[in-house]
Amino acid sequence: FSCIQTGYVWRKQKLVFSPHCVHKIDQQFSSSKYLSFRGRLQIILGLIFFCFQGFARNLAEDLHALDLIAEVIDLKDYDPEDSLSDECTSKAICVFLLATYTDGLPTENAEWFCKWLEEASTDFRYGQTYLKGMRYAVFGLGNSVYTGHYNTVSKNVDKWLWMLSAARILTRGEGDANVVKSRHGSLEADFGSWKARLLKRLEALVRGEKKACSGKCKKGTCKSKGKGKVLEQSEHHSSEEQLMETSSDAESATGEEADHRSVVDMEDLGNVMNLMRKAKVRRMVEDSRQELKRRKSEEEEHREMITPALREALTKQGSRRCFLCWRSDHSDVLLAVILQSMLRGRGGCYKHTFYGIESHRCMEATPSLACANKCVFCWRHHTNPVGTEWRWKMDPPEIILQEALQNHQNMIKQFRGVPGVRPERFEEGLTAKHCALSLVGEPIMYPEINAFIRLLHRQRISSFLVTNAQFPEEIRSLVPVTQLYVSVDASTKDSLKKIDRPLFKDFWQRFLDSLKALGEKQQRTVYRLTLVKAWNVDELKAYADLISLGQPDFIEVKGVTYCGESSASNLTMANVPWHEEVVHFVRQLADLLPDYDIASEHEHSNCLLIAHRKFNVEGQWWTWIDYERFQEFAQLYEESGGQRTFSAEDYMARTPDWALFGAKERGFDPADTRFQRKNKTKDISGC
Numbered sequence: 001f002s003c004i005q006t007g008y009v010w011r012k013q014k015l016v017f018s019p020h021c022v023h024k025i026d027q028q029f030s031s032s033k034y035l036s037f038r039g040r041l042q043i044i045l046g047l048i049f050f051c052f053q054g055f056a057r058n059l060a061e062d063l064h065a066l067d068l069i070a071e072v073i074d075l076k077d078y079d080p081e082d083s084l085s086d087e088c089t090s091k092a093i094c095v096f097l098l099a100t101y102t103d104g105l106p107t108e109n110a111e112w113f114c115k116w117l118e119e120a121s122t123d124f125r126y127g128q129t130y131l132k133g134m135r136y137a138v139f140g141l142g143n144s145v146y147t148g149h150y151n152t153v154s155k156n157v158d159k160w161l162w163m164l165s166a167a168r169i170l171t172r173g174e175g176d177a178n179v180v181k182s183r184h185g186s187l188e189a190d191f192g193s194w195k196a197r198l199l200k201r202l203e204a205l206v207r208g209e210k211k212a213c214s215g216k217c218k219k220g221t222c223k224s225k226g227k228g229k230v231l232e233q234s235e236h237h238s239s240e241e242q243l244m245e246t247s248s249d250a251e252s253a254t255g256e257e258a259d260h261r262s263v264v265d266m267e268d269l270g271n272v273m274n275l276m277r278k279a280k281v282r283r284m285v286e287d288s289r290q291e292l293k294r295r296k297s298e299e300e301e302h303r304e305m306i307t308p309a310l311r312e313a314l315t316k317q318g319s320r321r322c323f324l325c326w327r328s329d330h331s332d333v334l335l336a337v338i339l340q341s342m343l344r345g346r347g348g349c350y351k352h353t354f355y356g357i358e359s360h361r362c363m364e365a366t367p368s369l370a371c372a373n374k375c376v377f378c379w380r381h382h383t384n385p386v387g388t389e390w391r392w393k394m395d396p397p398e399i400i401l402q403e404a405l406q407n408h409q410n411m412i413k414q415f416r417g418v419p420g421v422r423p424e425r426f427e428e429g430l431t432a433k434h435c436a437l438s439l440v441g442e443p444i445m446y447p448e449i450n451a452f453i454r455l456l457h458r459q460r461i462s463s464f465l466v467t468n469a470q471f472p473e474e475i476r477s478l479v480p481v482t483q484l485y486v487s488v489d490a491s492t493k494d495s496l497k498k499i500d501r502p503l504f505k506d507f508w509q510r511f512l513d514s515l516k517a518l519g520e521k522q523q524r525t526v527y528r529l530t531l532v533k534a535w536n537v538d539e540l541k542a543y544a545d546l547i548s549l550g551q552p553d554f555i556e557v558k559g560v561t562y563c564g565e566s567s568a569s570n571l572t573m574a575n576v577p578w579h580e581e582v583v584h585f586v587r588q589l590a591d592l593l594p595d596y597d598i599a600s601e602h603e604h605s606n607c608l609l610i611a612h613r614k615f616n617v618e619g620q621w622w623t624w625i626d627y628e629r630f631q632e633f634a635q636l637y638e639e640s641g642g643q644r645t646f647s648a649e650d651y652m653a654r655t656p657d658w659a660l661f662g663a664k665e666r667g668f669d670p671a672d673t674r675f676q677r678k679n680k681t682k683d684i685s686g687c
Contacts, residue, residue: 055097057461062199068206073683076109080116088133093169093205095198098157099141102497104149112159121160131164137201139173139194144181145503150174170194170201184311231241343412343429344420346675350602351436351464353659353667354556354609355483356624360425363461364410366447367400388503389445397452401459408432423556433627438485444474453479457634462627466528470504472513476520480646481638482630483524486514486550488534499532515550524625524648525552531585532560533577541586544592553615553648554623555596557586559606579606586610600659602667609661621660624653649666 056072101107106114108379120126137236138161139156151174173194175585176182184190190433338349339360348359382476412429435456437443444467456463466485467475478484490496493508504510519684527547547555559577577585583601586608590598599611599621615622633646658665668674 033308059095059195059198062195063202066199066203066206068202074109075113078113080113080120084117084131084134088131089135092135093202094134094136096136096138096154097141098138098154100143100146100151100153102501104146104152105627106153108585110153110210113155116159117160121163126164128163129165131161131166134161134166134167136161136166137168137170137172137198139175139191141175141177141187143177145178148505169205170198173198192612233416254512274435339429340415341675342672343415343422343424343425344675345425345672347604347668347672350556350558350605350607350667352669353602354554354600354623355593356627356653357434357462357464358428360412360429361431361627363404363432363435364438364441365404365435365442366437367395367397367449367452368441368443377584394447397455400452401455404435405459406431432461434463436464436466438464442468442471444478449474450477450479452577453481454638457631457638460631462625462630467514468502469511469514470507471500472510472517475514475517478521480521480523480634482625482627483526484518484521485526485528486518486552487530488515488527488543488546489530489547491539495539512549515546518552519550522645522647524554526554526556527548527552529555529557530560530581531557531577533575533581540588540592543589547593547596551612553612554599555589555610557582557610559607577606579603582606582608598661600655600667601661601663604667621655622652623659626651627651635674 059071060070078091098110099107101402105111120130133427137156138158140151142149142151142154144150154174158168162168173190175187175190175194179186184193339362340359342348342352342358344646348357349362351357351362352359358558409430412426415426415429443449443465449465453465462482464483464485465478465481466487469486469488475484487500490499496502496508496511500507502510527550529543559579559582560575586598590596590610593610595613596610597613597616598608599615600609600623601607609623611621611623630651633644633650637646638645655662658670659667
């Protein structure tokens with residue numbers, strides 16, 4: 001027997017076979033357990049979008065530790081027509097690791113396998129006993145936020161194999177990438193639990209046992225108190241799943257045949273009656289499951305947004321990038337690295353250059369970590385909860401704001417006495433003047449978002465709110481904010497689906513409606529474009545059409561930020577455009593927009609600002625904000641019950657020369673000092 005460990009490399013949406021072979025072992029086995037096992041274990045992978053190469057590697061290593069043979073096969077190299085029938089006599093056990101891709105479809109390398117298996121399961125030329133003698137197990141990789149397509153590929157493959165009389169050795173396992181709903185807290189933990197049961201089952205098979213408890217018990221029961229309990233439950237669920245997943249297909253097929261025959265043969269009568277009984281049982285089981293699902297939904301209706309495990313994961317992410325502080329169960333406050341730079345006089349962020357924000361007085365926050373998208377560039381790597389509506393416990397806006405301000409002060413105080421921190425900026429930073437509701441998630445999902453914004457304005461804190469353009473009605477009902485952003489990550493339906501991976505089925509219509517709702521706002525509005533190289537940089541005309549739809553005051557164009565390797569995304573550094581590439585894109589886009597021009601640039605953030613020409617007064621750009629004037633208008637708006645409205649031009653301020661596009665400073669405030677890190681030949685500052 002030979003054992004080869006094989007690696008897999010994730011690269012541009014393809015699973016590339018990498019024959020680097022960690023090691024190769026050639027041994028002769030003569031132990032009795034190999035004589036009883038008589039074969040090999042095949043780990044058959046259908047992984048592209050979920051590239052968990054560690055799953056197969058870890059399983060193979062565990063099998064090697066048990067002196068079992070494991071052959072790793074990519075489904076694209078596996079011919080089901082030639083290979084599956086051989087498994088019936090080879091005594092091999094096939095373990096299928098299958099991921100569910102967009103819209104419940106199989107991954108690219110598993111398409112042919114699934115298509116062939118589906119057709120064979122209903123093709124009379126193969127027959128219902130075609131795979132009799134084959135033994136298998138299936139583990140699915142999915143995400144329960146996609147309720148209509150959760151693990152459909154693994155469920156279908158399991159069903160089709162059973163319909164061809166293949167025998168399960170273990171109940172199908174399901175891994176959930178949605179950490180909120182995951183049974184064991186994460187996708188990896190789900191797989192680990194299922195793998196442990198698989199290894200126990202294989203050990204039993206090696207010993208020649210039909211059941212883990214030696215197979216001497218009656219069907220459905222187990223006399224052994226210690227052994228086989230897991231298997232007993234597995235076989236119980238397995239039989240139930242078989243009934244649930246196959247009776248409907250058989251019933252449908254028989255029903256179609258009955259419609260074309262006026263007389264039923266006596267030989268078929270028994271089959272028809274048997275199917276009717278199965279259908280009745282199936283309906284009873286389905287009703288029972290629906291009831292359990294309803295009860296579970298009621299129990300989870302007001303659950304905590306942040307579980308202890310999720311809190312720990314998010315906190316680790318925050319400490320790795322900046323200083324993170326939790327203020328409540330569904331809110332987040334972040335002290336960015338740029339804040340430290342501003343306190344030391346080493347430059348502010350691009351919002352300081354574009355709009356005059358004092359970066360050290362800006363409080364990054366969100367009243368909701370939940371989101372309706374799973375963007376490929378999400379810096380949280382999708383550890384935050386997701387959903388299409390609010391279904392968590394809710395903190396009152398007063399508590400959120402109070403704790404947010406307290407945490408902001410606490411984080412500023414950490415810099416007391418730190419070398420390089422300017423005393424005057426330290427004192428200023430203790431009082432928050434701006435709030436950027438854009439840290440992570442979808443703040444507009446928070447049911448009391450309007451009340452929260454009013455509280456900010458009463459404390460003379462400006463509001464910058466970002467939404468992912470999936471909640472048009474919430475945008476329309478939103479009270480005036482200092483500046484309202486909509487993330488426009490792509491300009492076509494296909495590219496938006498690929499980049500943002502939205503949960504809503506009608507995501508494109510919601511996206512367009514959100515842009516129209518933005519166009520109805522009188523205060524400052526912004527399109528935020530994130531350029532992902534090789535994904536959306538070639539959609540200039542489509543972007544121009546979307547801009548004409550929403551007529552934003554400003555368009556921010558920023559190169560995507562790479563946040564490290566993640567199993568939830570295939571984004572790499574190759575997708576991050578150079579600053580000059582962003583400039584080139586912006587120049588081309590501005591040429592397509594007769595009412596817009598390039599106003600400002602922040603080279604350090606790889607970001608440029610396109611502004612409507614109404615903000616160019618007598619040859620001077622007025623993209624900055626008069627924050628005191630805005631607060632006055634916001635107060636009048638509230639006191640008049642919304643009768644006294646105001647527009648973006650009412651609180652604009654002149655942009656300084658150093659912040660303009662083409663200036664030699666490239667967006668760096670000359671009041672600060674450039675900082676050059678060691679071993680760097682290029683001056684850098686800010687982020």
